[in-house]
Amino acid sequence: MGKANIKIAIVGVGNCASALLQGIEFYKKKLYNPSEEHIGLMNYNIGGYIPEDIEVVAAFDIDQRKVGRPLSEAIFAPPNCTTCFCPNVDNNGVMVSMGKALDGIAPHMKTYPHDNTFVLANHKACDVEQALIDSGAEILLNYLPVGSEQGARYYAQCCLNTGVSFINCMPVFIVSDEEWSAKFDEKGIPVVGDDIKSQVGATILHRSLVKLMEDRGAKIDRTYQLNTGGNTDFLNMLEQDRLRTKRISKTKAVLSIMNNPLPAGNIHIGPSDYVPWQKDNKVCFIRIEGRKFGGIPFNLELRLSVEDSPNSAGVVIDAIRCCKLARDRGTGGGLTSISAYTMKHPPVQYPDSEGKRMVQEFIEGKRER
Helix, strand or coil: CCCCCEEEEEECCCHHHHHHHHHHHHHHCCCCCHHHCCCCCCCCCECCECHHHEEEEEEEECECCCCCCEHHHHCCCCCCCCCCCCCCCCCCCCEEEECCCCCCCCHHHHCCCCCCCCCECCCCCCCHHHHHHHHCCCEEEECCCCCCHHHHHHHHHHHHHHCCEEEECCCCCCCCCHHHHHHHHHCCCEEECCCECCCCCHHHHHHHHHHHHHHCCCEEEEEEEEEEECCHHHHHCCCHHHHHHHHHHHHHHHHCCCCCCCCHHHEEEEEEEECHHHCCEEEEEEEEEEECHHHCEEEEEEEEEEEHHHHHHHHHHHHHHHHHHHHHHCCCEECHHHHHHHECCCCCCCCHHHHHHHHHHHHCCCCCC
8 A cells, every 4th residue: 555645736727637646546546457567657655655645635627617616527528628537537526626727828828719719617716825825735736727826836835925835737837947946945845846747748759769860870950849639728728928938848848958049040849739639639740850871861741640648647656656756755846757757847867867866866865966
């Protein structure tokens, strides 16, 4: 058995939250083939904490179809569309509270003629700080839509005011921002961020390919990564103004792994279009052009198709447990190791193999760098 439950709160009861809760239940109820006991987990046991030790004690959203409903039902309510791989999630009594709308809804998301539109709930926003205190939450997961700059900072401040850790799964720079990180460090609150890096996704694959080519002596001249999907995340990102930090986050994640980073005109990375019938399936197209021995040119083209939200859940489940370990140990501020391993825009970028090694050292009790 693991230790006492890790009490978490979630802001944004979307596909990612649905995949995470289904996953916790999946491992708790042992719905896997017995011969594949730890399938899909990077780490089964982290400092004595196993997946089923994670307990959601509070949740916030602003959609009419979720607010006021049991969390176990809200994770399957429209516009959520991720794969239902564990349909019977236990009702633990948590109801979805009305959060702050702020800039969480792009204007076109209210009127787009598909099931993925948001329906703003006609409820008064709850007192988020009091809700966090009353629930006993230790960690808040930020799953707000891309572009929610005001929202991300509001919930980060709520965490600062209540002593709750903040895991920032979206591309607003909080943990990687020196000013914000210093605030959490001063209060001794561990935080992880920014912008979740999927388990087997476009960014981790692109980084791996770039590093492989450079390690083999190839010169990369140009590269792109284009992504399409049909969930609310991709619909939200049709508004280009909301994409600024997302493009920065994804681009820096790839550039940081290169010995000689490419000029801006030779690299293009980011969401490309919304295809409604793809739902939570994300399709990634990567192209790399370069030169090898003798200056001879080569190019690589790759297509990756993945269910987007479980890809995120497979990583954040480790971030949660490492954050809890840091709380147990009295370690505050931005956590370098788990952020480097699980996030696109961490405080300090490291190669993924180095990030993995650092996480193992952290789990074993070594101090953060």
